[in-house]
Amino acid sequence: MTSLLLAVLMLSASSAMPYVPVKHNNSTFQCPPTTCPDADTNHIKAAMQTFAHEFYTAKDVSGAFNTFVAEDYIQHNAGILSGREAAINSLGPLFGSAVNTFDVKRLTVGQDTDNNTMVIIHLEASNTSSNQTMKTDVVDMYRVVGTCIVEHWDVLQAEESNPENPLAYF
Numbered sequence: 460m461t462s463l464l465l466a467v468l469m470l471s472a473s474s475a476m477p478y479v480p481v482k483h484n485n486s487t488f489q490c491p492p493t494t495c496p497d498a499d500t501n502h503i504k505a506a507m508q509t510f511a512h513e514f515y516t517a518k519d520v521s522g523a524f525n526t527f528v529a530e531d532y533i534q535h536n537a538g539i540l541s542g543r544e545a546a547i548n549s550l551g552p553l554f555g556s557a558v559n560t561f562d563v564k565r566l567t568v569g570q571d572t573d574n575n576t577m578v579i580i581h582l583e584a585s586n587t588s589s590n591q592t593m594k595t596d597v598v599d600m601y602r603v604v605g606t607c608i609v610e611h612w613d614v615l616q617a618e619e620s621n622p623e624n625p626l627a628y629f
């Protein structure tokens with residue numbers, strides 16, 4: 460117990476960016492018990508790397524969402540209603556399909572000007588059907604309370620096979 464506390468204190472002390480939590484009514488989002496509302500930046504980074512691995516790489520949508528996403532999280536994707544269950548039902552088939560893969564390029568944890576903690580995951584989605592692979596440049600943005608995801612936005616751009624810019628997309 461003491462060594463755990465010490466480790467947590469050391470993590471806080473070594474964190475480059477102080478975590479200034481916004482006052483949220485935590486109970487309104489129904490965060491899963493596997494999340495920690497007052498996690499510091501390093502803890503949030505580690506949790507979001509685990510979330511990204513489970514969700515995008517391992518494609519375990521329900522496992523990742525039931526561990527890290529609030530039951531009542533707010534959805535801004537135009538094709539999916541708010542709430543964890545709606546997201547799992549909608550994303551399950553997409554991620555479950557063997558033709559689709561998701562390659563995480565970068566993951567950023569930071570704070571916006573209102574001191575909300577934001578997680579930005581930049582990734583490449585690939586869909587291989589017949590002999591063609593269609594690639595999409597995706598930015599998923601999440602607002603978190605500690606290690607709990609409570610809100611989501613995304614922006615998608617279809618990749619061209621021969622873009623003008625050799626540094627395009629990533």
Ligand SMILES: *[C@@H]1O[C@H](CO)[C@@H](O)[C@H](O)[C@H]1NC(C)=O
Pocket residue numbers: 482483484485496497
């Ligand atoms: C939310 O949880 C954090 C961490 O446990 C706590 O410090 C904060 O007071 C809680 N907010 C409310 C409104 O209960």
Ligand SMILES: *[C@@H]1O[C@H](CO)[C@@H](O)[C@H](O)[C@H]1NC(C)=O
Pocket residue numbers: 484485486487
């Ligand atoms: C937080 O939200 C819940 C559910 O809406 C409500 O029952 C509770 O009274 C609220 N707590 C505070 C401190 O505002």
Ligand SMILES: *[C@@H]1O[C@H](CO)[C@@H](O)[C@H](O)[C@H]1NC(C)=O
Pocket residue numbers: 552553556558559586587588593
């Ligand atoms: C993959 O792309 C093909 C061709 O655009 C499309 O018909 C199919 O629905 C996509 N598959 C998935 C699982 O998104």
Ligand SMILES: *[C@@H]1O[C@H](CO)[C@@H](O)[C@H](O)[C@H]1NC(C)=O
Pocket residue numbers: 479572573574
């Ligand atoms: C964000 O946190 C900083 C440091 O505590 C504080 O000075 C600032 O007023 C906060 N901004 C908002 C919008 O709450």
Ligand SMILES: *[C@@H]1O[C@H](CO)[C@@H](O)[C@H](O)[C@H]1NC(C)=O
Pocket residue numbers: 589590
């Ligand atoms: C895939 O490419 C091979 C070799 O070019 C070709 O023989 C085959 O017909 C193609 N399959 C489809 C479904 O387009």
